[in-house]
Amino acid sequence: MKIFDSSKDEEIWWGKVNFVDENDVYVGYDTDQECCEDVGYFIAEKITPYSYGLNPEKTNKPDIDGYVFDKAFFEYVASNDRMLDAGGMVAFKMTCDGKPDLFLHLYNAHNGYYGHGFEVKHSGEIVISDYL
DSSP states (O other): OEEEETTTOTTTOTTEEEEEOTTSEEEEEEOOOOTTEEEEEEEESSOOOOOTTOOTTTSOOOOOTTOEEEEEEEEEOOOSOGGGBTOEEEEEEEEOTTSOOEEEEEEEEESSSOOOEEEEEETTEEEEEEEO
8 A cells, every 4th residue: 555645745746645455545635734634544454533623743653555445345434523513534444454443434524615635546447536
């Protein structure tokens, strides 16, 4: 699995993050944050509810070498935290032989004005296209 994150290479494409596995499964997310929202991603060993102030740079990023997306697993994550307001969170399962499953979370907490799109492709064909 490779991560292409614009925060590390801003001159190519600002406000985007892409995850690509060896099976040509791609998850792309628009992370171009506006003033009144909290948008980003994190990876965890279990599906984790949203909490305000998540920061991808401060969140533990486990080693994802050898991981691939489980194409059969995609979930909208319910949250008891009203901080998501009009936004939401989704989780994608990542697997690797001999290692624990991991979950990629994409999130956006906003007031209804700042939606962010995400897309999942497999071999160039769009499988999921939605926004948070």
